[in-house]
Amino acid sequence: MIIYAKYKKKYKKVRVKQNYNVIDKNKTLMINSRIENIIVKFLNNQASNVELDELETWISDSKNELLFKAYIKTNYAIDYNLKKFNADKVKQKLLALEKSEQKTITVRKIRKKINYAVAAAIVGLLITAFVFKDSLFFSPSQTPTPTLVKHNDIIPGSDKAILTLEDGSNVELKKEKTFKTKNVNSNGQQIIYNTKKHKTTEIVYNYLTIPRGGQFFIKLADGTSVWLNSESKLKYPVAFVDGDTRKVELIYGEAYFDVSPSTAHKGSKFIVKNKFQDIEVLGTEFNIQAYKNEFNVYTTLVEGKVAVNTGKYTQNLIPNEQSILNTTNNKMSISKVDVKYVVSWKNGFFSFRGKPLKDIARVLSRWYDVDIIFKNKTLETLKFKGSLDKDQSIEEILSIMKSNTINNYQIKDNKVIIIE
Known part of the structure; x- marks a missing residue:
């Protein structure tokens, strides 16, 4: 545990x-x-x-x-x-x-x-x-449908990433594998850039790519901390130009930012760019989710202040607010959220607050690096509420979720098939 x-x-x-x-x-x-x-x-x-x-x-x-x-x-x-x-x-x-x-x-x-x-x-x-109280009790006359599970090698995700250096070479980062240069140091579970201030006039970028079944922590050269979720990619400078606006780009995926305040960098702003929007911050904590092949971009403010700019208009957020940008029509909506559920992935949990099973399947697919297939498509829209430990096996997760909505599933090779 x-x-x-x-x-x-x-x-x-x-x-x-x-x-x-x-x-x-x-x-x-x-x-x-x-x-x-x-x-x-x-x-x-x-x-x-x-x-x-x-x-x-x-x-x-x-x-x-x-x-x-x-x-x-x-x-x-x-x-x-x-x-x-x-x-x-x-x-x-x-x-x-x-x-x-x-x-x-x-x-x-x-x-x-x-x-x-x-x-x-x-x-x-x-x-x-x-x-899960409703799904964990049944009358003596009821008999639970047996779950079909085959032995498999599906395991929970872990700390791993691919670091792309300025020369284009790739370095695999994973547990018990160290990597060090004059600018960066990694113990295989996190990567830390040299935060010592030094003059630079040329911006050189690195990329950190998190595969399915991975997660990683990075500390940027300005002291900003970033937690990256599965199937994410971040572009960032090896060092920032002192006094200039600090810019990074979440190319896709999900990341939690704890931004080093502008007061520590001669008032310089911090901007997180994405294909569909820019987020301007002065020193704050927030979460952004912008996965490939998904129509919505979610920006959730934990503390501080941010301005979300779509190019068409700008929207300021206050803590516990979430902006949802529909990338098909460029329209944005704002709602109040409980941030602890939004950022639970960073703290080792899945928190599903009335999410459709189709959305939950995408989350589990990324973390366990599996394909989840619904034989009965009507199940995809059914909603589920629960909080689960990310260190549990896929069988444990599915067994807990098993209720009147999921009665039968099968694990075969690298696929989870929801039967009924």
């Missing part, structure tokens, strides 16, 4: 060994009644500040943290086997969680009171539990 701890606006992967053999089911009794009561209150957003402080202190002990996670896993992580017993009791718990969620339990609020890494794991589990 991978959880993500936020530190100085950067997300760091923290790998936690899923070895629950060290905690058997009887050890949950080691949680005293007061702590258990506070945990229950916390999960229902009813704990006081004093109780939250007490819980945080208790969890600071590594043994208690493992115990806490085991308690959450035992009591709230919904597993397929739960269908076999205590279904009514668990369902009532989930209905209570649904009511609690409607009171808007946000990650931001939780983060203020408790260790972020633990909170992220809890929220992921609870969202998954709440979301």
Whole structure:
């Protein structure tokens, strides 16, 4: 399991060994009644500040943290086997969680009171539990349709990219493979450009291409951080001209930008270009999604201020706003969004908020590098809501999604066939 701890606006992967053999089911009794009561209150957003402080202190002990996670896993992580017993009791718990969620339990609020890494794991589990409650229970008279799955080598995506240097040569970047020049350094999981300011009058570009089944982090020469999603390509200068407008181009795909502020660069603007629009920023965090063969370009502002310019008109965005540019008619609409779901891909999760299965299939195809085919085309428009860990296997993802909308699927070679 991978959880993500936020530190100085950067997300760091923290790998936690899923070895629950060290905690058997009887050890949950080691949680005293007061702590258990506070945990229950916390999960229902009813704990006081004093109780939250007490819980945080208790969890600071590594043994208690493992115990806490085991308690959450035992009591709230919904597993397929739960269908076999205590279904009514668990369902009532989930209905209570649904009511609690409607009171808007946000990650931001939780983060203020408790260790972020633990909170992220809890929220992921609870969202998954709440979301799939309807598909995880059935009456004794019902029998689930068996899933047809063949052994396959489909694995989740990983950190990998192709770096194209100024001379046109390509360098493969992947885990445990290092690369270094006078301008750049990569450990195979990220690439960092020399941020030391030096005079340059000539702009030289590099390209970073992320294949299907990949993701990568890059720190540009001005200190701007960029997270690139699967099937994306970024063009950027090896070094910026001091004082001039800083320009990069998202040729296609999806990227999250944490832009170094203009105040650190003599007031110079930062512009992200795309075939259909330019985004001008002064120092901010935002997400842009502009995939090939898709008609819409999505720009989502997390914090700060941006101006989206289509050439026809300019639209300013404020935090929690998303612009949707229809590239067929060049028309733009603005809507309010919950940014944590939009940028969840960067933090190790898939978050689908009422998305059609056809759109979800595209996301999964990029990450697992598979083709997903719907034998029954009517399924493509059905909507699904859920939050899933990107480190899960494709079989685990499909098993969780399996409900009245997906009853049968088959994995053959590098294809996932949704049968019914």
